[in-house]
Amino acid sequence: MSNGNGQNMIDKILADAKAEAKIITDAATREAEAVLEAAKAKAQKESQALSELAQAEADKAAAKQISSAEMLAKKMILTQKQSTMEEVIEAAKAKLLSLTDVEYKVIIIGMLDKAEIDKDSEIIFSKKDKDSFGKEVASNGYKVSEETRDINGGFIVKKGDIEYNYSFESIISVEKEDIEQIAAGILFG
Numbered sequence: 001m002s003n004g005n006g007q008n009m010i011d012k013i014l015a016d017a018k019a020e021a022k023i024i025t026d027a028a029t030r031e032a033e034a035v036l037e038a039a040k041a042k043a044q045k046e047s048q049a050l051s052e053l054a055q056a057e058a059d060k061a062a063a064k065q066i067s068s069a070e071m072l073a074k075k076m077i078l079t080q081k082q083s084t085m086e087e088v089i090e091a092a093k094a095k096l097l098s099l100t101d102v103e104y105k106v107i108i109i110g111m112l113d114k115a116e117i118d119k120d121s122e123i124i125f126s127k128k129d130k131d132s133f134g135k136e137v138a139s140n141g142y143k144v145s146e147e148t149r150d151i152n153g154g155f156i157v158k159k160g161d162i163e164y165n166y167s168f169e170s171i172i173s174v175e176k177e178d179i180e181q182i183a184a185g186i187l188f189g
Contacts, residue, residue, distance in 0.1 A: 082180075089176055096153055096168050105133050108155065111166055112142060117157055124149050124156040124163075 099107065112123065122145040125134055130148055138144045149156055154167035 085176070085179060089172055093168065093172060101132065104153070105136075108133070109137070109140070111154070112137065112140075115157055115164070115166060117142065118159070119143070120159060122147075122158045124158055126151050126153075129153075129155070 096107075108129070117123070120143075122143050123137060124145045124147050125137075127148040130144065134144045145158060149167075151167040152169060154165075154169075154171065157164040157166060
């Protein structure tokens with residue numbers, strides 16, 4: 001019996017050891033699972049934070065690309081508008097230069113009537129215009145200068161040392177600046 005008791009005792013010690021080992025293993029497994037869950041939760045949180053950061057960066061990059069594309073589109077539109085304006089101005093110049101002599105003279109006399117010209121002012125024409133209708137302008141009460149200028153249409157009003165340029169080139173240049181300012185106000189205002 002003593003042999004049987006010894007075996008029972010060994011079996012009991014082994015059973016107790018197995019039970020203790022199972023308790024320790026279960027506790028270690030639970031602790032490992034808790035650590036694993038905490039690590040998964042932390043990884044999930046960091047992954048979400050990185051994902052949100054990546055999305056924010058992507059949104060920022062997309063906004064920058066859209067802004068850049070919008071700016072490029074505005075530049076292209078502005079370039080086209082400027083090109084169109086240049087074409088219109090060139091067409092206006094061509095039309096002015098292609099007027100018949102009678103039409104041209106009517107325009108010049110109309111311009112003279114609108115200009116502020118006093119009795120001390122002189123009208124300076126191109127040589128061609130002075131030869132064509134300088135005497136007629138003088139007979140309307142204007143003082144036509146003996147001096148001529150190299151202008152391509154229009155005239156210059158000289159009051160003492162001050163000159164007012166009514167040449168077509170000057171008028172178109174001033175109008176062009178006004179149009180550009182209006183266009184800039186529309187585009188960027």
